[in-house]
Amino acid sequence: MYNPSMAYVLATRLDFEGALRAMQGLEFVVAHRPQDFYGEPQISQGVWVVRKQNRRKQPASDDDVTILATYFVVGENIYKAPSLHAIVSSRMVRKTLIFC
Numbered sequence: 001m002y003n004p005s006m007a008y009v010l011a012t013r014l015d016f017e018g019a020l021r022a023m024q025g026l027e028f029v030v031a032h033r034p035q036d037f038y039g040e041p042q043i044s045q046g047v048w049v050v051r052k053q054n055r056r057k058q059p060a061s062d063d064d065v066t067i068l069a070t071y072f073v074v075g076e077n078i079y080k081a082p083s084l085h086a087i088v089s090s091r092m093v094r095k096t097l098i099f100c
Contacts, residue, residue, distance in 0.1 A: 024057045031070070048073040 009019045020027060034046020052069040070081040
């Protein structure tokens with residue numbers, strides 16, 4: 001934002017995301033955005049999915065991307081999505097308690 005030589009990167013979202021993919025480290029990425037029935041984005045309504053991930057560059061291959069967390073944004077509220085392990089273990093404990 002404060003570097004005039006990088007102003008061309010901020011011209012469009014596609015250019016900005018392309019520049020970010022060339023870097024490595026911790027990043028937050030909009031994985032899914034809300035859409036209405038006609039395919040147009042709805043900025044104020046719906047659920048946004050944001051991923052916290054770590055990108056590491058690999059020479060002569062694709063980047064190594066590790067997803068650290070997933071968040072849901074609904075209106076003004078942000079919720080952290082539970083991990084698959086947390087969901088499965090919770091259901092297993094619940095089933096065990098029912099049968100005991």
